[in-house]
Amino acid sequence: MIPQEIIRRKRDGDELAAADIQSFIAALAAGQLSEGQIGAFAMAVWFKGMSRTETVALTLAMADSGDRLQWADIDRPIADKHSTGGVGDNVSLMLAPIAAACGLAVPMISGRGLGHTGGTLDKLESIPGYMITPDADLFHKVVKETGCAIIGQTGTLAPADGRLYAVRDVTATVDSIPLITASILSKKLAAGLETLVLDVKVGNGAFMADRGQAEILAQSLVEVANGAGVKTSALITDMNQPLADSAGNAVEMRNCLDFLAGRKRDTRLDSVVFAFAAEMLVKSGIAASPDEAEGMARQALSSGKAAEVFARMVSMLGGPADLIENPDRYLARAPVEKPVPAARSGWLSACDARGVGVSVIDLGGGRRHPADRIDHRVGFSELLPLGTRVNAGEPIALVHAADEAAAERAAAALALHYRITEDRPGLTPVIAGLI
The missing domain is CATH 3.40.1030.10 (Nucleoside phosphorylase/phosphoribosyltransferase catalytic domain)
Incomplete structure (x- = not known):
């Protein structure tokens, strides 16, 4: 297997044989490819795509690059x-x-x-x-x-x-x-x-x-x-x-x-x-x-x-046996809990869900860098769903934060992630389709 030939063929839009894909991935798993070769292969796939046959071969080769779990002694569907x-x-x-x-x-x-x-x-x-x-x-x-x-x-x-x-x-x-x-x-x-x-x-x-x-x-x-x-x-x-x-x-x-x-x-x-x-x-x-x-x-x-x-x-798996009965005994709470007031009266009609996720990260509940430590205590609870009627000043959520300053910032940010309108919104079904 010559890696650069496989990369060249994919770069030129050719369909790769399953054996070539398997050889390339086996070499990758064994540490025999440079990062440049791996990156070039990924970029070639990004530009030229893969057929279903190629994608199946790639998936199987990656699955076979390590252990496969066996469940023969379990009499249940897996x-x-x-x-x-x-x-x-x-x-x-x-x-x-x-x-x-x-x-x-x-x-x-x-x-x-x-x-x-x-x-x-x-x-x-x-x-x-x-x-x-x-x-x-x-x-x-x-x-x-x-x-x-x-x-x-x-x-x-x-x-x-x-x-x-x-x-x-x-x-x-x-x-x-x-x-x-x-x-x-x-x-x-x-x-x-x-x-x-x-x-x-x-x-x-x-x-x-x-x-x-x-x-x-x-x-x-x-x-x-x-x-x-x-x-x-x-x-x-x-x-x-x-x-x-x-x-x-x-x-x-x-x-x-x-x-x-x-x-x-x-x-x-x-x-x-x-x-x-x-x-x-x-x-x-x-x-x-x-x-x-x-x-x-x-x-x-x-x-x-x-x-x-x-x-x-x-x-x-090492956790407490009575976790469900006594969650507050084991799940740490943030020292500051602060309600997020509605900016005006009306209907919660739209939400920037990505913004909510980013606000959790800003509180310390997610990572900016892979090595970051997470503060598991922080986040938002009691988030009201879209389509809820609220009055100005009523809470639309509760912030859980490590300190007052972080709680203030998160509450202000969360309020901006929701749009409140005079008209009741039409809501999107949570299940959008089956394939």
Whole structure:
């Protein structure tokens, strides 16, 4: 294999053979390619694209660059869900235990926050003692005994993706549909999944702000995953406002615990959680129809079974056994909590969801640099949904901050992220489509 010949052929728009892609990725994983060669390959793909056949080959090669998890001793369908990232999106935290309570095995490999979007791992790290990178034996044991485990990617799963992504990040080649597709799916294939449901976000708080681009990405992910042997579908969901009424780490974890315990419901979040649970159960053959599947999922929640699954998962991964019953004992609170008053009377009609995510970072709840430490306490809670009527001075959210000055800045910024109008707005459905 001569790397520069593969790069040249892709640069010239040729379709690469699967064997050439496999050889290139094997060399990348083995450290035999320079960063210049990796960057040149990524740029060639960015400009010339890849066919579905090429993208499947790239995805499989990256998945095969490290370990593949095996679940032969687990007598449950192996399923997972992945989100392209949003604000106030803590769906995975509730969905995994609900799906497990209905009979699925969910080995969920999650990530940290990226840009303005929150990360599931960052939220889980607000739980004292929770191990986000257990060894393979413990990960397998937790999935087998509880039905689910939510952890981070280890260095042995799709390591080629890690090196390729690091180069893409500094060569302006992140936003390539084939490269995004292979990056997401290689880790899912390495996790040994049988079925996968994807949450492709669209809106001002998503990486794909345009509906057409979101559909292109969703179509690519679905076709490539199915082509690689994993039964896959995608829901396109709205991200023009925070999904939950909280945005941050500990505040979103508290939202999750209250949801599982039946202490609260959030209409938009509720809709998305049960839509994905239904899709996972039907795709895996547990339920015959979406209505039957949603009924099973709601029963798993209302009966307390999903909460029990989550509690066992947390306990087995080093967290407190009574977290759901006593969240305030374990989840740290920010020293300053300050309401955000509505600037005028009227209807909450629009939101800059990306701005809300950036404001969480400004509070210290996200990273500006990879090495930054997160303040898990900070963020926003009690965010009112669009379509709510408010009076001037009434709170539209609650800021959680490390000090008064930060709280003042965040409250002023958040108020600017919402538009209040005299007319009641038309609202976008949270589930925008299925592919």
